[in-house]
Amino acid sequence: MGNTLIFGASGQLGQCLAHVAKERNTPGLVFPPEAEANILNPAKLRALFEQHRPAYVVNCAAYTAVDKAEDELDLARKINRDGVENLARLCGEFGTTLIQISTDFVFAGTGNTPLVETDEAAPISVYGLTKLEGEQVIAAHTGQFFILRTSWLYSEYANNFVKTMLKLGRERDELRIIWDQTGTPCYAIDLAGCVLTIIETQNQHHGIYHYSNEGVTSWYDFATAIFELSGTPVKTVPIRTAEYPTKATRPAYSVMDKTKAKTVLGVAIPHWRASLAVCVGRLE
Numbered sequence: 048m049g050n051t052l053i054f055g056a057s058g059q060l061g062q063c064l065a066h067v068a069k070e071r072n073t074p075g076l077v078f079p080p081e082a083e084a085n086i087l088n089p090a091k092l093r094a095l096f097e098q099h100r101p102a103y104v105v106n107c108a109a110y111t112a113v114d115k116a117e118d119e120l121d122l123a124r125k126i127n128r129d130g131v132e133n134l135a136r137l138c139g140e141f142g143t144t145l146i147q148i149s150t151d152f153v154f155a156g157t158g159n160t161p162l163v164e165t166d167e168a169a170p171i172s173v174y175g176l177t178k179l180e181g182e183q184v185i186a187a188h189t190g191q192f193f194i195l196r197t198s199w200l201y202s203e204y205a206n207n208f209v210k211t212m213l214k215l216g217r218e219r220d221e222l223r224i225i226w227d228q229t230g231t232p233c234y235a236i237d238l239a240g241c242v243l244t245i246i247e248t249q250n251q252h253h254g255i256y257h258y259s260n261e262g263v264t265s266w267y268d269f270a271t272a273i274f275e276l277s278g279t280p281v282k283t284v285p286i287r288t289a290e291y292p293t294k295a296t297r298p299a300y301s302v303m304d305k306t307k308a309k310t311v312l313g314v315a316i317p318h319w320r321a322s323l324a325v326c327v328g329r330l331e
């Protein structure tokens with residue numbers, strides 16, 4: 048098995064990949080120092096490719112501030128589209144397989160049945176738009192790619208909804224949480240496992256895949272489960288999206304169908320409650 052270069056190593060998923068690779072003893076993962084791994088710097092990227100001749104690149108680097116992106120289209124596009132194109136171009140040239148992480152926010156979220164990979168993407172936020180553009184620039188440079196769309200990512204690493212809830216739950220008596228946005232959380236440790244499975248099995252079925260945990264929930268039910276599992280005695284109040292104004296509009300329904308990942312990648316996917324229990328246990 049050749050080398051795998053990880054970009055965005057200091058972020059949530061990057062740290063989960065390091066954690067799971069250590070647990071599984073996956074060989075060949077390289078987490079380059081941030082100064083050498085800016086995906087906006089083609090010269091430094093080329094130097095990394097020449098040094099490591101990677102069989103795989105996993106791109107966890109992204110602009111992920113959903114609300115802030117509404118005021119920073121240019122920067123979000125640079126990182127989420129142009130950065131991905133820089134990687135894809137080099138992957139094409141070096142015969143490297145690119146594993147790109149994308150999002151449920153590429154969808155408008157106006158439906159009410161689980162989304163499959165071929166459903167129309169129609170983003171309703173700058174973040175979602177730039178992530179979709181990142182998906183779309185890849186194919187011009189290489190056919191050897193996996194795009195893993197995930198949703199509501201959380202873990203014990205970096206910032207995420209679970210850690211925010213645990214913090215706010217300790218500080219406040221009551222929390223108002225949106226219940227009319229429906230989706231599925233994804234434990235980033237599980238997603239990291241999926242990425243490593245693709246690499247370890249040298250899967251050749253390139254293309255787009257949906258990957259989150261199993262099941263369906265709302266942010267309100269997710270928060271309530273976080274508090275139940277952690278024994279946090281905070282009151283949760285379900286509210287509608289209109290009662291929690293944010294700069295970016297989020298999809299109302301972004302549950303993704305994982306049939307393709309399960310059958311073609313051969314990954315087993317835990318229910319979101321089971322994985323949440325693991326994460327909350329590790330955070331305590």
Ligand SMILES: NC(=O)C1=CN([C@@H]2O[C@H](COP(=O)(O)OP(=O)(O)OC[C@H]3O[C@@H](n4cnc5c(N)ncnc54)[C@H](OP(=O)(O)O)[C@@H]3O)[C@@H](O)[C@H]2O)C=CC1
Nearest residue numbers: 055057058059060085086108109111148150197198199200
């Ligand atoms: N978080 C979520 O809920 C979801 C995330 N995703 C996708 O999953 C992937 C991983 O997300 P997650 O780990 O949570 O995100 P994080 O925001 O935790 O990590 C993103 C990382 O990218 C780095 N980065 C930003 N710009 C560059 C650049 N120019 N060159 C190199 N690195 C850069 C950041 O560094 P720094 O902090 O120094 O800027 C950070 O370490 C992303 O593609 C994201 O779009 C999909 C669905 C849900």
Ligand SMILES: Cc1cn([C@H]2C[C@H](O)[C@@H](COP(=O)(O)OP(=O)(O)O[C@H]3O[C@@H](C)C(=O)[C@@H](O)[C@H]3O)O2)c(=O)[nH]c1=O
Nearest residue numbers: 111113150151152197198199200208223224225266291
């Ligand atoms: C803190 C808080 C949030 N919310 C709502 C706002 C929002 O609809 C939802 C989640 O808020 P957050 O800001 O934590 O998460 P958000 O940035 O919307 O999460 C998204 O991030 C990007 C990167 C993705 O790709 C998506 O899959 C998704 O995970 O919870 C409340 O209702 N009450 C609260 O007290």
